[in-house]
Amino acid sequence: MKNIVIVGIMSFTGAALANSVSHANALPEPTVLLAHAGHDHGTPSHAKQAVADNAANAKVSSTLVVSGCWIRSLPLPAPSGGYFVIENSGSKEAKLQSASSTAYGMVMLHQTTHQGGMSRMSATHDIAIPAGGKLEFKPGGYHAMLENPANVPAIGSKVKMDFVFDSGEKASADCEIKAPNTQAPMSH
Ligand SMILES: [Cu+2]
Numbered sequence: 001m002k003n004i005v006i007v008g009i010m011s012f013t014g015a016a017l018a019n020s021v022s023h024a025n026a027l028p029e030p031t032v033l034l035a036h037a038g039h040d041h042g043t044p045s046h047a048k049q050a051v052a053d054n055a056a057n058a059k060v061s062s063t064l065v066v067s068g069c070w071i072r073s074l075p076l077p078a079p080s081g082g083y084f085v086i087e088n089s090g091s092k093e094a095k096l097q098s099a100s101s102t103a104y105g106m107v108m109l110h111q112t113t114h115q116g117g118m119s120r121m122s123a124t125h126d127i128a129i130p131a132g133g134k135l136e137f138k139p140g141g142y143h144a145m146l147e148n149p150a151n152v153p154a155i156g157s158k159v160k161m162d163f164v165f166d167s168g169e170k171a172s173a174d175c176e177i178k179a180p181n182t183q184a185p186m187s188h
Pocket residue numbers: 023110111121143144145
């Protein structure tokens with residue numbers, strides 16, 4: 001069967017969007033329509049810098065742990081997807097505010113939703129991880145979208161990602177770069 005792919009048009013503006021090209025064509029899911037929708041807040045460079053500063057200044061959390069991080073690396077100019085599990089062993093709900101990586105110029109938090117046979121991605125933030133619980137970021141759900149690599153990381157290498165939470169704390173993970181056709185690992 002031939003996948004029908006319609007390239008999403010991002011509605012925000014800015015230098016980062018020179019590459020507002022297809023997210024979709026390398027995803028192995030039987031995508032019918034995959035459009036980038038609902039972006040109303042692009043990340044101007046000063047905001048990006050603020051995110052990086054937040055990560056640099058934040059204290060490492062003792063209760064929030066990110067594990068199993070991997071990145072499905074797609075050929076440029078497509079953005080690559082980042083997937084991981086966040087566990088919160090604390091007694092309070094935590095909200096993930098942003099992610100960043102020194103290897104990529106821009107990292108956004110996205111959510112894929114499915115409705116009426118269509119998949120669409122939208123930018124999101126303040127993603128809640130319940131007290132004593134965990135949240136899996138995976139293809140077809142919440143994920144990070146990584147754009148503008150300084151140098152395209154080699155398959156099999158690892159890049160560090162930082163995650164900043166509403167508590168002002170951060171967690172970091174080493175994320176393995178995987179090939180475009182990598183399927184999501186089986187979840188438990
Ligand atoms: Cu996305």
